[in-house]
Amino acid sequence: MDLVFKALADAGRRQLLDALRDRNGQTLGELCEQLPALTRQGVTKHLRLLEEAGLVVTLRRGRQKYHYLNPVPINEIAERWISNYEKDKLRALSALKAALEES
Protein backbone atom coordinates (compact mmCIF):
# COMPACT_ATOMS: atom_id res chain seq x y z
CA MET A 1 0.00 0.00 0.00
CA ASP A 2 2.87 2.29 0.80
CA LEU A 3 4.27 1.62 -2.65
CA VAL A 4 1.02 2.64 -4.30
CA PHE A 5 1.03 6.03 -2.62
CA LYS A 6 4.68 6.56 -3.47
CA ALA A 7 4.02 5.60 -7.06
CA LEU A 8 1.13 8.01 -7.35
CA ALA A 9 3.14 10.85 -5.85
CA ASP A 10 5.02 11.62 -9.06
CA ALA A 11 3.38 13.58 -11.85
CA GLY A 12 5.29 11.69 -14.53
CA ARG A 13 4.01 8.38 -13.26
CA ARG A 14 0.46 9.65 -13.12
CA GLN A 15 0.96 10.77 -16.70
CA LEU A 16 2.00 7.24 -17.59
CA LEU A 17 -1.11 5.88 -15.94
CA ASP A 18 -3.17 8.34 -17.92
CA ALA A 19 -1.46 7.26 -21.12
CA LEU A 20 -2.27 3.64 -20.36
CA ARG A 21 -5.83 4.53 -19.48
CA ASP A 22 -6.18 6.20 -22.87
CA ARG A 23 -4.62 3.27 -24.65
CA ASN A 24 -3.82 0.13 -22.77
CA GLY A 25 -1.03 -2.27 -23.64
CA GLN A 26 1.54 0.21 -24.90
CA THR A 27 5.21 -0.63 -25.26
CA LEU A 28 8.03 1.23 -23.56
CA GLY A 29 8.87 3.00 -26.79
CA GLU A 30 5.32 4.18 -27.29
CA LEU A 31 5.13 5.47 -23.73
CA CYS A 32 8.40 7.31 -24.21
CA GLU A 33 6.93 9.21 -27.12
CA GLN A 34 4.29 10.56 -24.79
CA LEU A 35 6.82 11.77 -22.25
CA PRO A 36 9.30 13.60 -24.43
CA ALA A 37 10.74 15.34 -21.39
CA LEU A 38 12.31 12.12 -20.17
CA THR A 39 14.83 9.70 -21.54
CA ARG A 40 13.90 6.09 -22.11
CA GLN A 41 15.72 5.05 -18.97
CA GLY A 42 13.84 7.60 -16.95
CA VAL A 43 10.56 6.21 -18.18
CA THR A 44 11.80 2.70 -17.44
CA LYS A 45 12.45 3.65 -13.84
CA HIS A 46 8.98 5.09 -13.43
CA LEU A 47 7.42 2.01 -14.98
CA ARG A 48 9.35 -0.23 -12.64
CA LEU A 49 7.95 1.64 -9.64
CA LEU A 50 4.46 1.46 -11.05
CA GLU A 51 4.91 -2.25 -11.60
CA GLU A 52 6.24 -2.81 -8.09
CA ALA A 53 3.23 -0.95 -6.77
CA GLY A 54 0.98 -3.27 -8.74
CA LEU A 55 -0.48 -0.41 -10.74
CA VAL A 56 0.94 -1.70 -13.99
CA VAL A 57 1.24 -5.25 -15.25
CA THR A 58 3.68 -6.08 -18.02
CA LEU A 59 3.92 -8.73 -20.65
CA ARG A 60 7.15 -9.40 -22.48
CA ARG A 61 6.77 -10.71 -25.97
CA GLY A 62 9.71 -10.93 -28.27
CA ARG A 63 11.68 -7.76 -27.90
CA GLN A 64 8.75 -5.62 -26.85
CA LYS A 65 7.23 -5.21 -23.44
CA TYR A 66 3.57 -4.37 -23.21
CA HIS A 67 2.23 -2.40 -20.28
CA TYR A 68 -1.25 -2.74 -18.89
CA LEU A 69 -3.02 -0.66 -16.30
CA ASN A 70 -4.19 -2.46 -13.22
CA PRO A 71 -6.94 -0.40 -11.57
CA VAL A 72 -7.31 -2.63 -8.52
CA PRO A 73 -4.89 -0.83 -6.17
CA ILE A 74 -6.47 2.52 -6.96
CA ASN A 75 -9.78 1.01 -6.12
CA GLU A 76 -8.34 -0.16 -2.80
CA ILE A 77 -7.25 3.37 -1.99
CA ALA A 78 -10.76 4.56 -2.53
CA GLU A 79 -12.06 1.76 -0.36
CA ARG A 80 -9.76 2.72 2.46
CA TRP A 81 -9.93 6.47 2.49
CA ILE A 82 -13.32 7.23 1.20
CA SER A 83 -15.14 4.65 3.22
CA ASN A 84 -13.34 5.82 6.32
CA TYR A 85 -13.60 9.52 5.82
CA GLU A 86 -17.11 10.74 6.23
CA LYS A 87 -18.53 8.68 3.47
CA ASP A 88 -22.02 9.95 4.15
CA LYS A 89 -21.16 13.61 3.89
CA LEU A 90 -19.30 13.03 0.68
CA ARG A 91 -22.11 11.08 -0.81
CA ALA A 92 -24.40 13.95 0.07
CA LEU A 93 -21.91 16.39 -1.43
CA SER A 94 -21.61 14.65 -4.74
CA ALA A 95 -25.34 14.14 -4.85
CA LEU A 96 -25.80 17.85 -4.30
CA LYS A 97 -23.18 18.63 -6.92
CA ALA A 98 -24.90 16.35 -9.39
CA ALA A 99 -28.25 17.90 -8.63
CA LEU A 100 -26.87 21.38 -9.14
CA GLU A 101 -25.19 20.48 -12.39
CA GLU A 102 -28.39 18.94 -13.60
CA SER A 103 -30.21 22.24 -13.60
Add this chain to the structure above:
Amino acid sequence: MDLVFKALADAGRRQLLDALRDRNGQTLGELCEQLPALTRQGVTKHLRLLEEAGLVVTLRRGRQKYHYLNPVPINEIAERWISNYEKDKLRALSALKAALEES
Protein backbone atom coordinates in the same frame (compact mmCIF):
# COMPACT_ATOMS: atom_id res chain seq x y z
CA MET B 1 -3.72 18.16 -6.79
CA ASP B 2 -0.03 17.41 -6.99
CA LEU B 3 0.30 18.50 -3.38
CA VAL B 4 -2.38 16.06 -2.30
CA PHE B 5 -0.53 13.11 -3.82
CA LYS B 6 2.74 14.26 -2.33
CA ALA B 7 1.11 14.65 1.04
CA LEU B 8 -0.38 11.19 0.92
CA ALA B 9 2.93 9.64 -0.10
CA ASP B 10 4.35 9.67 3.42
CA ALA B 11 3.36 7.05 5.95
CA GLY B 12 3.70 9.47 8.85
CA ARG B 13 1.29 11.90 7.25
CA ARG B 14 -1.20 9.15 6.54
CA GLN B 15 -0.87 8.21 10.20
CA LEU B 16 -1.73 11.78 11.12
CA LEU B 17 -4.79 11.65 8.90
CA ASP B 18 -5.79 8.42 10.58
CA ALA B 19 -5.37 10.01 13.99
CA LEU B 20 -7.62 12.87 12.98
CA ARG B 21 -10.14 10.50 11.51
CA ASP B 22 -10.28 8.69 14.85
CA ARG B 23 -10.59 11.94 16.76
CA ASN B 24 -11.03 15.18 14.91
CA GLY B 25 -9.81 18.53 16.20
CA GLN B 26 -6.66 17.47 17.97
CA THR B 27 -3.90 19.87 18.95
CA LEU B 28 -0.29 19.58 17.85
CA GLY B 29 0.69 18.24 21.26
CA GLU B 30 -1.95 15.54 21.14
CA LEU B 31 -0.89 14.49 17.67
CA CYS B 32 2.72 14.32 18.79
CA GLU B 33 1.78 11.81 21.47
CA GLN B 34 0.51 9.52 18.75
CA LEU B 35 3.73 9.74 16.75
CA PRO B 36 6.36 9.15 19.41
CA ALA B 37 8.92 8.39 16.73
CA LEU B 38 9.02 12.03 15.67
CA THR B 39 9.88 15.28 17.36
CA ARG B 40 7.32 18.02 17.65
CA GLN B 41 8.96 19.93 14.83
CA GLY B 42 8.85 16.90 12.61
CA VAL B 43 5.14 16.57 13.19
CA THR B 44 4.73 20.29 12.56
CA LYS B 45 6.37 19.93 9.17
CA HIS B 46 4.08 17.08 8.21
CA LEU B 47 1.05 19.02 9.32
CA ARG B 48 2.11 22.00 7.29
CA LEU B 49 2.28 19.85 4.15
CA LEU B 50 -1.10 18.35 4.92
CA GLU B 51 -2.50 21.82 5.39
CA GLU B 52 -0.97 23.10 2.16
CA ALA B 53 -2.54 20.14 0.39
CA GLY B 54 -5.89 21.09 1.85
CA LEU B 55 -6.22 17.79 3.65
CA VAL B 56 -6.15 19.41 7.07
CA VAL B 57 -7.73 22.62 8.22
CA THR B 58 -6.50 24.36 11.35
CA LEU B 59 -7.98 26.68 13.91
CA ARG B 60 -5.81 28.67 16.25
CA ARG B 61 -7.38 29.45 19.60
CA GLY B 62 -5.33 30.91 22.37
CA ARG B 63 -2.07 29.03 22.46
CA GLN B 64 -3.42 25.85 20.97
CA LYS B 65 -3.96 24.96 17.35
CA TYR B 66 -6.71 22.52 16.50
CA HIS B 67 -6.44 20.31 13.45
CA TYR B 68 -9.40 19.10 11.46
CA LEU B 69 -9.52 16.59 8.67
CA ASN B 70 -10.81 17.80 5.34
CA PRO B 71 -11.93 14.84 3.26
CA VAL B 72 -12.79 16.81 0.13
CA PRO B 73 -9.44 16.44 -1.67
CA ILE B 74 -9.46 12.72 -1.08
CA ASN B 75 -12.88 12.61 -2.58
CA GLU B 76 -11.55 14.47 -5.59
CA ILE B 77 -8.88 11.85 -6.06
CA ALA B 78 -11.56 9.23 -6.07
CA GLU B 79 -13.59 11.25 -8.53
CA ARG B 80 -10.64 11.52 -10.87
CA TRP B 81 -9.07 8.12 -10.69
CA ILE B 82 -11.90 5.86 -9.83
CA SER B 83 -14.42 7.32 -12.19
CA ASN B 84 -11.90 7.31 -14.99
CA TYR B 85 -10.34 4.02 -14.20
CA GLU B 86 -13.37 2.28 -12.95
CA LYS B 87 -15.05 2.99 -16.22
CA ASP B 88 -12.29 1.21 -18.07
CA LYS B 89 -11.75 -1.34 -15.39
CA LEU B 90 -13.62 -4.20 -16.94
CA ARG B 91 -12.29 -3.44 -20.36
CA ALA B 92 -8.72 -3.24 -19.08
CA LEU B 93 -9.04 -6.43 -17.12
CA SER B 94 -10.53 -8.36 -19.97
CA ALA B 95 -7.95 -6.96 -22.37
CA LEU B 96 -5.25 -8.05 -19.97
CA LYS B 97 -6.79 -11.44 -19.60
CA ALA B 98 -7.14 -11.81 -23.35
CA ALA B 99 -3.57 -10.72 -23.89
CA LEU B 100 -2.28 -13.21 -21.36
CA GLU B 101 -4.33 -16.03 -22.73
CA GLU B 102 -3.31 -15.30 -26.28
CA SER B 103 0.23 -16.48 -25.67
Add this chain to the structure above:
DNA sequence: TTGACAGGCAACTAAAAGGTTGCCTATTGT
Protein backbone atom coordinates in the same frame (compact mmCIF):
# COMPACT_ATOMS: atom_id res chain seq x y z
C1' DT C 1 4.58 39.99 36.18
C1' DT C 2 6.83 36.12 35.70
C1' DG C 3 7.22 31.33 34.81
C1' DA C 4 5.45 27.55 32.32
C1' DC C 5 3.16 25.94 28.38
C1' DA C 6 1.87 25.61 23.23
C1' DG C 7 3.62 26.36 19.21
C1' DG C 8 6.67 28.72 15.19
C1' DC C 9 10.96 29.63 12.57
C1' DA C 10 15.49 28.78 10.60
C1' DA C 11 19.67 26.38 9.69
C1' DC C 12 21.68 22.18 9.10
C1' DT C 13 22.36 17.00 8.12
C1' DA C 14 21.27 12.76 6.04
C1' DA C 15 18.81 9.95 3.15
C1' DA C 16 15.93 9.16 -0.78
C1' DA C 17 14.22 10.14 -5.37
C1' DG C 18 14.56 11.79 -10.11
C1' DG C 19 17.24 11.86 -13.96
C1' DT C 20 21.23 11.20 -16.88
C1' DT C 21 25.06 8.78 -19.55
C1' DG C 22 27.24 4.69 -21.09
C1' DC C 23 27.27 0.15 -22.10
C1' DC C 24 25.18 -4.65 -22.46
C1' DT C 25 21.62 -8.35 -24.00
C1' DA C 26 18.17 -10.27 -26.74
C1' DT C 27 15.21 -10.40 -30.81
C1' DT C 28 14.03 -9.56 -35.53
C1' DG C 29 14.34 -8.69 -40.45
C1' DT C 30 17.21 -8.73 -44.57
Add this chain to the structure above:
DNA sequence: ACAATAGGCAACCTTTTAGTTGCCTGTCAA
Protein backbone atom coordinates in the same frame (compact mmCIF):
# COMPACT_ATOMS: atom_id res chain seq x y z
C1' DA D 1 25.33 -13.59 -40.49
C1' DC D 2 24.66 -8.91 -39.24
C1' DA D 3 22.68 -4.53 -38.66
C1' DA D 4 18.90 -2.42 -36.54
C1' DT D 5 15.54 -2.44 -32.98
C1' DA D 6 13.61 -2.92 -28.13
C1' DG D 7 14.79 -2.92 -23.89
C1' DG D 8 17.85 -3.77 -19.32
C1' DC D 9 21.55 -2.70 -15.94
C1' DA D 10 24.73 0.01 -13.24
C1' DA D 11 27.17 4.02 -11.88
C1' DC D 12 26.74 8.58 -11.14
C1' DC D 13 24.99 13.41 -10.24
C1' DT D 14 21.53 16.57 -8.46
C1' DT D 15 17.53 17.86 -6.16
C1' DT D 16 14.12 17.04 -2.83
C1' DT D 17 12.52 15.54 1.41
C1' DA D 18 12.57 13.88 6.21
C1' DG D 19 14.28 14.83 10.40
C1' DT D 20 16.98 17.10 13.82
C1' DT D 21 18.71 20.89 17.10
C1' DG D 22 18.46 25.46 18.85
C1' DC D 23 16.20 29.44 19.70
C1' DC D 24 12.12 32.76 19.45
C1' DT D 25 7.05 34.29 20.13
C1' DG D 26 2.70 34.40 22.11
C1' DT D 27 -0.68 33.06 25.80
C1' DC D 28 -2.33 31.70 30.19
C1' DA D 29 -2.35 31.28 35.23
C1' DA D 30 -0.52 32.02 39.86
